[in-house]
Amino acid sequence: MSELVSRGRFGRFGGRYVPETLMPALDELEEAYEEARSDPAYHEELAYYLREFVGRPTPLYLAERLSDHLGVLRVYLKREDLCHTGAHKINNTLAQVLLARRLGKTRIIAETGAGQHGVATATAAALFGLDCDVYMGEEDIGRQSLNVFRMRLLGARVIPVTSGSKTLKDATNETLRDWTASVRTTHYIIGSVVGPHPFPEMIRDCQSVIGREAREQILGAEGRLPDACVACVGGGSNSIGLFHPFVDDEDVELIGVEAGGRGLDTEEHGASLTAGRVGVLHGCETFLLYDDDGQIIPAHSVSAGLDYPGVGPEHSHLKDTGRARYVTVEDHDALKAFQQLSVLEGIIPAFESAHAISYLDRLAEETREAGEMKTVVLCLSGRGDKDVHQAEGLLTEMLDDEDVR
């Protein structure tokens, strides 16, 4: 009899809450990952593609005009927006496609919200000639039609999801349903550090390249560690990727920025860590948004990538232990930051990343009040091209009304 232990725990979070059909596949995946992880050939291959295909290492760029504007913060941007396909998501999909090949799986499936993870998955699948199906909520298909076309262009099939709230959580349900039927031939590339073990750990390892590079780069640039690391939190992959290599550096503050949507006093936000409670969704135990009956409350954010009612279990643990703190930024402020970074630095950030940028205003205020100066590393998780169309509608009015220069 196998031991009755829950695997893949971060403190009291994580685990493996999935139908029996998937349990053997998760065992198999865990084993394959352990094997790959200790195989220099896997790391060599991954390093090669990250360098030659993704364009790593990405720069750690000192945003001087933004820093001047904020006054008391010296802000370094970790430029994940410069990754091939325009966001950090490719760090994960590339590593997992390599893993899928080791497992002998010939088909890749993925869920996507903003479409960034879908594009990154379709890209990695195309690179190795694997079949690729991407599930996407109908609502998001409407918001991100260009990414839908990109995926198709890359040879992937985009399958619209019409159940539930027709967004990322429902696309995730549908991908898990597909996987339950297809697990013998198919690898599921989850887009963030969520899902059943070993996904959260495995994806965190893939994304930790962000923090490893940033740590080395900031030591090179400043001769010391930053005072704070800041990143937006949807499922939590770019943030955990930045945070993880700094977790043992106790003097480095870790700050995750969740989607405040239309405000925490409404039900329309994506702040599972700030305003949620512990539950089980999509295979792991973590902070979630749900009502008194345990029914999941659809998240809301202007950015499709933060529109998720759960969060990676490792973040729940970091919150629980107090090692990281989590704050929220509302739609309106994220939009302002979207425009602000464009004007000040010539960098159009993804709506998701704009949440992190926006938080700097508050961090600067706090820092000023404390009479301090801070060096900050911020993960600019993606570029904003995908959002420009949506922004046009939302921002034109604001641009006419306000002068943020």
Next chain:
Amino acid sequence: MGGRLEACFNRLRTEGRAGLFPFVTAGDPDLGFTRELLPLMTEAGADGFEIGVPFSDPLADGPTIQRSSMRSLAGGTRLNGVLEMVGEVRADIPDTPLVLMTYYNPIIAMGLAEFVRGAAQVGADAVIVPDLPPEEANAIVEIMHDYPLVPVFMLAPTSTQERIELVNDVGGGFIYYVGQMGVTGARDALDSDLGATLTRINRVKNRPVLVGFGIKTPEQAAEVAGHADGVIVGSALIDVMEAEASREDKMRAACDYIASLREGLDRSKTVS
């Protein structure tokens, strides 16, 4: 422990019959309907029931049960109400095993202990949580030890020998064999490996095996029953009710359908 289930399976064994366990989503379209339907289906030939608690994100379920869950939630069904309904229906069908099937998060929201106490109090016999494999179930199983309520675990076509033994060791009541890869939903053909996997399970099992997922016709039910102690039929039953407009027609169609499955099952057992 598990008194009604055990008695039911003993009776089936003596009579040489396979068990018929319909699944319904509680509260589709409302709890009053479910409350009325279960005794009628008992008369039509059902041996016990799986009563589904609707959940917003039913990841083990196909389109039929997804729709059914959404209808139930839209009608305002809550876990509390489902338990109350079970308590009421218990009075009408005192000996029929009632198995609650719910995803884990509604249980977490209610509180594990409160849920177990409540379910036992209203006369449920067992609980199946499709997203709670034995590895994660220690906490709730421990609480159940103090109540006449047993945890039922599932096996699937992918289950290894090791997992078959595990589920056989830790579960109670019966083993729920998921008869096909994938989610719930009526299928035109049964999994071709079904017999082989069930043979593997039957070799080690120390409790009855019920097969669910995908069964639709009386012929399929009969074929499955050749390898197992009974069948669970959910999506096909819900499809049958969905096709009718009025409550009366839904109930009549459900009972006719259950009667046809009963006939198919009994015919096959007398033939073999």
